[in-house]
Amino acid sequence: FTGRSELDTAFNKVGLTPKVVFTATDADVIKTYVRMGMGVGVIASMAIDKEQDHDLVAIDASHIFSASTTSIGFRRGTFLRSYMFDFMVRFAPHLTRPVVEQALSLKSSAEIEEMFKDIELPVR
Incomplete structure (x- = not known):
């Protein structure tokens, strides 16, 4: 919560x-x-x-x-190491390295939200 x-x-x-x-x-x-x-x-x-x-x-x-939805957050400009990408994809299989890199290329939170709006998230 x-x-x-x-x-x-x-x-x-x-x-x-x-x-x-x-x-x-x-x-x-x-x-x-x-x-x-x-x-x-x-x-x-x-x-x-x-x-x-x-x-x-x-x-x-x-x-x-x-x-409720849990988000993964990190500071923009952080060099994401391979173990960080590994964690993200294990935590949320839709967050592959190319998807995360695409999100990083966007300029605003609104653009990132738009990118993910149609992705069906797993429920646990």
Whole structure:
């Protein structure tokens, strides 16, 4: 999730008003606080490791939260090494080296968004 307002919107949409004492954006931090008995946490399903998190109960709440897209970011002008391209294509198979290089050749974020607008993204 990108922030607290997104969580508030999702809960309000289904008529819930959670009592939030504090928030964290890192799934491991959230899981640690839950393990300490400090309440419940909301994390992405991909952050659950069935072996490592066997002590936690994960309940599907996808009916409350809308899907979100994760982006890969790097500073313009950075020399991208081959291992960086390897990571990108493993993370998102549509981000091949030629596709990333084409995106780098564009001048604005709007042009990059336009380039990717018709690409069907995988859902996890």
